[in-house]
Amino acid sequence: MVETENPVGWIVFDAVEIDLGGRRLFVAGADVPLEPKAFAVLALLARHPGRAFGRDEILDAVWGHRHVTPGVLNRVVTLLRHALGERFEDQHYLHTLHGIGYRFDAQVRLLDARPVLSDAHVGTTSAEPIVSAPALAPVLDAVDIRPASVPSATGDTLADSTISSTRVADTPSVAHPALASPRMRMRAAVILCMLLTAVAGSLLLHHTSSSVPAASPVLVVLPLRAIGADSNETAFADGLSEDLTTRLAHVNGLRLISSVSALRAQQDGFDARQLAERLHVTHAIEGSLHEAGDQLRIGLRLIETPSGRTLWTQDYDRKFADVFALQQDIVQAVASALALHIDITHTGEATVDPQVFREYLELRHVFLAQSDSVANTKAETALNALAARAPDFAPVHGLLALNLASGFEDDGKDNDALHEARHALDLDPSDIYAHAALGMVAAHSHDWVTAKKEYDAAFALSPGDPIMRTIIGMWLGRLGYGEQALSEFETVYSSDPLSYWDTYNRATELDTLGRHDEAKHFLDLLPGLESEPGWFTVTARWRNAVWRRDYTAARNFARQISSLPSQGDEKTADANAGVAFAAVTEALLDPARWPKAEAAIAALEAKAGGASSLRLFAPQLSAAPLLAAFEPGDQQPNGKLLWTVDFTALHRDPAFQGFLQRMKFIDYWHSNGWPPQCKPEGDGARCE
16 A cells, blocks of 8 residues: 655655645745646655556555546646656656556655755755665656747847858757648548658657756757759758758757748748747757759758857768768767767668659658648659659658558558558568558558557657657547547647647647637637648637537638638538538527528538538437448548547447447457546447
8 A cells, every 4th residue: 555645744856855745846946836636646656766656556546546537647747747857758757667657766865844955956965864766768658748948038030141161159958849731632631640740750869867857959950942943952952851850850868840840930931039939949950952963062050049149050062872971970960069969870871872862852741741632642653653663762662651551532552551561661670651551551440459559669669759649649539548649649749839730639639528728729720820721620610619609700610611622521611511510500509490400411411422520519410320421531630529528429329339349449448448438338338
């Protein structure tokens, strides 16, 4: 048994003081507010350093029972890590024990009173008893990553400058993360959703620990300006910038902003101050690219934000064939300028045809940044041709596999995706795109165990990689694990605050959980993150307005829907859709109007084909056709909609039991844990 009451006294370690009697936490002398449950968890763990606590044991001790949402403890641990100055990649005190729970490690002093002159802050010795425990290497856990605070200041703008000789100035301070635009086709939208943060690489990296974890520098690599370039050269410059971001993510102690957000920041003309305020970065790289025959000239400048002070500049003149060595030199120079260390070298790249590499970067950039279907269709054709010409370049086949696996609306693509993914893994077992593709193919057939196995494999290869957090978040939401899904989306969003899809995912998961006021804040950001009003944005905002009973806003969104181009989960977004959304809005205000709304929904379904999700709002549900519409498309952005707390009537319909069986949810839940809204009942489940 563990003590559940917090006695009077103090727990002191490093720069941290815990006042048990007053229920206060001090870090470096500053009073850090904590929720009551978070404080209780911290006190429990800190009083038993070195002991492994199971999740259920903590829930029993602090909450008094185990019947709470599993994500609650994850959120509390996230709050504690943030309060103690830790992040996922720097588990200095709170260690995740995968499959077990948590362990607290520190040299702890148990005192009757607060140390005089706060001697914990200066590391003085004491005769007080010390309880010690060894450290454990950080283990994967889906936790929130919060940006470090950046002081507000007025800095110089990022001006074009002549990049010349090497210069290293003083070193940095603190920082944080990231963009994307919605597709005009759902398939392309899903591909973008999974690729939009991939190029940032592993943003959550280990850095050297100390008694007080230091804030990591956060860097954004702004897209290189192609000098005198045509559109293809611009795409190459953007793709090379994205790849440089990926490589810089291997620098120990450096956190990277998504290259998608970097592109948006450049397009919006952010100066040094805006970069610090909007992306929470401490440093930025800007530069130019000039091609002449087989020669490349790259000029770079590393600046500090928000001041805009230049720390380092360098010109690089190399042959195109030396592009890999050039990138490694840049990474090493940046690491040195920031007084950081890189211990990862890239092998096997010298044998890759640079032209193949160039085309790969250009195509990946199209999938990442282009929003029109024509560009994506051309890129898909070009990617297939490149894979045929480059049978030994794993990244091409991994990207092709992911593209094929994402096309849930096309028939017959899964076998091709499996072939490409397996080929990519034969060439490079660490290709996370290939593992993600295998997981998605398994999910299409509702083989959730295999999907989890492949997603876990990708995660193990690149812990904390945003692409996998996005995919897994969608997968968890699909399976009904809403709190865990939200945790994934929050983590990705904190690394990419200018991303359309990361913002959308966070907002809609909050709506699914019934946290509609919080969801509205993020939904209101979406119009500023896309070039024109899109189906996903307007329909999500309409649903949120209805759930908040803001029918004035709902009417406005219904009017917007009628003017949208055709796309989205209704398969059409024309005047029929606008009429249907408007009619449902009025029927929610006056139930006598439901016959008219039903007729409008039927007209929409006749044109679009299939059941409309608008029927979820009707007082009399036709559950079977609605549930059938949710069975395909396991990675749809709206695949989690059926778990919305406002739709519990759907869960009570007898047809829901058959749906759970066909989706193989119940088998998975029996083996891997039940979501909080569902409990086993006979051969089925009761979900409320």
